[in-house]
Amino acid sequence: MSSAPSPLLTATGPSTGSADIRLIVTDMDGTLLDDAKRVPPGLWRTLAELRWRGVVFSPASGRQYATLAKEFAEVAEGMVFIAENGTYVVRDGVELSSDPLEPGVAAGVVRAVRQLVADGVDVGAVVCGKRSAYVERGDEAFLAEVRRYYAEHRVVEDATALDDDVIKVALFDFGAAERTTAPALEPFTATLPHSRLRSSGGIPKVVVSGEHWVDVMNGTADKGAALRRLQHELGVTPAQTMVFGDYLNDLEMLDAADWSFAMANAHPDVIARARHLAPSNNDNGVLRTIARVLGLEA
Structure with a gap:
């Protein structure tokens, strides 16, 4: 500091x-x-x-x-x-x-977001690959936010099964991301039992990148x-x-x-x-x- x-x-x-x-x-x-x-x-x-x-x-x-x-x-x-x-x-x-995410980590974050949505949180996941971004949510309000930052994006049925190198998962929360979505993901990233990830320094981390945006990416990134x-x-x-x-x-x-x-x-x-x-x-x-x-x- x-x-x-x-x-x-x-x-x-x-x-x-x-x-x-x-x-x-x-x-x-x-x-x-x-x-x-x-x-x-x-x-x-x-x-x-x-x-x-x-x-x-x-x-x-x-x-x-x-x-x-x-x-x-x-x-x-x-x-x-x-x-x-x-x-x-x-x-x-x-x-x-x-610094790509492990495929299992990206899929786990997507499933966590699905649970947040089921619990009533107005949030959507953007799975960020090298070639494109991928979203499961296709409503216009969410896609309008996606278009601001992701010129290349596709709506897919299952964002846990992609043929691309996933480098992060970004979440757009229509509320206050720092108070809602980020805390909800912290336990998920802290308790993943991936010994290989722990030895390589690739444990995921949560980064608040804007009022409404949260990113999940490698701890080394x-x-x-x-x-x-x-x-x-x-x-x-x-x-x-x-x-x-x-x-x-x-x-x-x-x-x-x-x-x-x-x-x-x-x-x-x-x-x-x-x-x-x-x-x-x-x-x-x-x-x-x-x-x-x-x-x-x-």
């Missing part, structure tokens, strides 16, 4: 302009995107300037790789996509790393682990890495960078963990901070 965030690099702080940044990693929802899910003005110009300077830009999100690749299709060359909360990392169409592998791959140090986040699934990622920023709108635990504070997602905080630290045109 770092000390309280420094206000040095908020909108009112002095610029630095001389930082040796080689890698910039940002969460999407609540961080780079505003509350209406829009990319900030000036993003494409900033990405072009970063490319010219040799700085690698990496969206890191709970979103599906196909969704991220579609969002950045015009500028995707050379970018690294840390998708599915770090469980699947791709650059120029080539997988750099992945998170955005921070993916970022550290990427830093090793690129030969980039934490001192040369800038990271932006707003929610609990960003915590480990913040630990992997000296230049770690919580958005002003972030969860209190994220603000406490980051070294610095950036303006909010609705105030174009990511791009304003990048411009200030790297000395770009605002």
Whole structure:
């Protein structure tokens, strides 16, 4: 846990302009995107300037790789996509790393969600494979939420029997996920009697990734682990890495960078963990901070 965030690099702080940044990693929802899910003005110009300077830009999100690749299709060359909360990392169409769930674990989570639904919880599971996402629930209200984050998705009769590498199971709870769905899954993940999983470090964990979203994935998987592998791959140090986040699934990622920023709108635990504070997602905080630290045109 770092000390309280420094206000040095908020909108009112002095610029630095001389930082040796080689890698910039940002969460999407609540961080780079505003509350209406829009990319900030000036993003494409900033990405072009970063490319010219040799700085690698990496969206890191709970979103599906196909969704991220579609969002950045015009500028995707050379970018690294840390998708599915770090469980699947791709650059120029080539997988750099992945951390799939054991098939039995994914099926068990789906059955647990079915029981939650039977108990009256308004929740649905998204089984996230490398090729597609899969859902059993086909009502329009649920599918509308799925479409926001999963460009490739299919409605299937049985999500426990899939021909795909499952990298996580995401749950959308129409209520408060942190209070309802997440606690209901904790006993399930803590008591799975898989000795092989325990010896390999693959015990599942539950991560609250948004107000309505919960992810179940390997205990070895998170955005921070993916970022550290990427830093090793690129030969980039934490001192040369800038990271932006707003929610609990960003915590480990913040630990992997000296230049770690919580958005002003972030969860209190994220603000406490980051070294610095950036303006909010609705105030174009990511791009304003990048411009200030790297000395770009605002």
